[in-house]
Amino acid sequence: MLIDRAAIHVRSGKGGDGCVSLHRAKYVPKGGPDGGDGGDGGDVILVGDESLDTLLGFKRQQHFRARNGSQGLSRSRHGPNGDSLEVNVPLGCQVHDADTGELLVDIQQHQQRCVVASGGRGGYGNEHFKSSVNQTPREATPGEPWEERTLQLELKLIADVGLVGLPNAGKSTLLSALTRANAKVGDYPFTTISPQLGVAELDDDRRLVIADLPGLIRGAAGGAGLGLSFLSHIERTKVLVHVLDSSPQDGSDLIENYRSIRSELSSYSEDLACRPEVIALNKIDLLPADQVETLLREFADQLDADGTRPTIVPVSGATGTGTRQLLEAAWTLARLKAADGWSHQVDT
Numbered sequence: 206m207l208i209d210r211a212a213i214h215v216r217s218g219k220g221g222d223g224c225v226s227l228h229r230a231k232y233v234p235k236g237g238p239d240g241g242d243g244g245d246g247g248d249v250i251l252v253g254d255e256s257l258d259t260l261l262g263f264k265r266q267q268h269f270r271a272r273n274g275s276q277g278l279s280r281s282r283h284g285p286n287g288d289s290l291e292v293n294v295p296l297g298c299q300v301h302d303a304d305t306g307e308l309l310v311d312i313q314q315h316q317q318r319c320v321v322a323s324g325g326r327g328g329y330g331n332e333h334f335k336s337s338v339n340q341t342p343r344e345a346t347p348g349e350p351w352e353e354r355t356l357q358l359e360l361k362l363i364a365d366v367g368l369v370g371l372p373n374a375g376k377s378t379l380l381s382a383l384t385r386a387n388a389k390v391g392d393y394p395f396t397t398i399s400p401q402l403g404v405a406e407l408d409d410d411r412r413l414v415i416a417d418l419p420g421l422i423r424g425a426a427g428g429a430g431l432g433l434s435f436l437s438h439i440e441r442t443k444v445l446v447h448v449l450d451s452s453p454q455d456g457s458d459l460i461e462n463y464r465s466i467r468s469e470l471s472s473y474s475e476d477l478a479c480r481p482e483v484i485a486l487n488k489i490d491l492l493p494a495d496q497v498e499t500l501l502r503e504f505a506d507q508l509d510a511d512g513t514r515p516t517i518v519p520v521s522g523a524t525g526t527g528t529r530q531l532l533e534a535a536w537t538l539a540r541l542k543a544a545d546g547w548s549h550q551v552d553t
């Protein structure tokens with residue numbers, strides 16, 4: 206399970222000031238006070254939205270302001286109220302006040318609403334202060350101020366797909382090609398040190414939450430590299446995408462690289478190792494097309510000999526080749542897995 210976090214700043218609208226006005230019209234001497242009340246400021250309201258999966262949207266926007274109420278007007282006219290602002294958040298989102306740590310709301314239902322910053326009430330116009338002893342009051346009250354606070358949003362997220370593979374296999378590059386995430390990429394091992402998330406949109410109603418993980422190496426179970434503990438973040442994923450470099454710079458063997466990651470996964474958890482898997486044979490832009498064909502055939506034969514036959518999709522995270530096919534393959538397996546109710550599926 207991964208925790209998605211975002212901090213946002215919300216500010217409600219200020220109340221409009223009351224108006225001081227004395228009625229003036231031809232043939233109406235001493236018309237009396239007619240200053241209207243100020244409009245109320247708008248609220249900032251969080252609204253549960255079942256179509257959202259992550260807090261990624263808050264990376265683009267962190268400040269949310271409702272509109273101020275307008276000043277009251279003469280002729281007893283109320284100033285217009287400021288519009289409230291609705292901010293949609295995914296279900297399961299917990300909202301804390303960042304300063305006090307207080308839990309404000311746990312959004313669980315679609316359309317559940319919570320006012321997180323209340324608009325200031327409008328002030329009274331001078332017509333409110335009229336009395337038998339003061340028939341021409343010149344007194345009005347200001348609108349109430351706005352309310353502002355910083356909120357800490359937290360969402361426990363279950364990734365559908367986990368990207369596993371050796372360091373430098375191109376997992377982060379692939380995450381950026383499959384989703385809008387902007388994962389750090391580097392030509393040195395262990396560029397990624399903590400899991401990163403992205404959401405891939407296959408079309409309007411098919412999405413996959415993808416987790417990019419740090420690289421795994423032989424001996425990780427014994428603590429080599431970054432160890433294996435980060436695999437706990439993908440314990441509940443439906444599908445693994447095993448990213449393999451098709452032309453490793455160190456000249457290592459494809460099938461050996463594949464087997465060593467498989468063996469580390471098994472040492473961590475047989476349950477995780479039995480997850481449906483798609484192999485993303487990556488960086489095919491570096492090879493001529495006929496060599497990719499040969500490599501695919503040889504690799505499939507070796508997997509057959511090992512008694513496993515996962516789907517292999519040739520891809521290039523750098524150019525985007527094959528990414529659509531990879532998502533479709535992952536989607537198909539994720540759907541099968543969901544129908545399967547989390548039971549084991551062993552490749553035959």
Ligand SMILES: Nc1nc2c(ncn2[C@@H]2O[C@H](COP(=O)(O)OP(=O)(O)OP(=O)(O)O)[C@@H](O)[C@H]2O)c(=O)[nH]1
Binds near residue numbers: 371372390397418420
């Ligand atoms: N030519 C080519 N280079 C790629 C491709 N994908 C990744 N690379 C390069 O391979 C190197 C490693 O890429 P990353 O995406 O950081 O690899 P990673 O698997 O996330 O690595 P770690 O986070 O260290 O485990 C970078 O220099 C990338 O530019 C690809 O499809 N084609």
Ligand SMILES: [Mg+2]
Binds near residue numbers: 378389390397
């Ligand atoms: Mg990486």
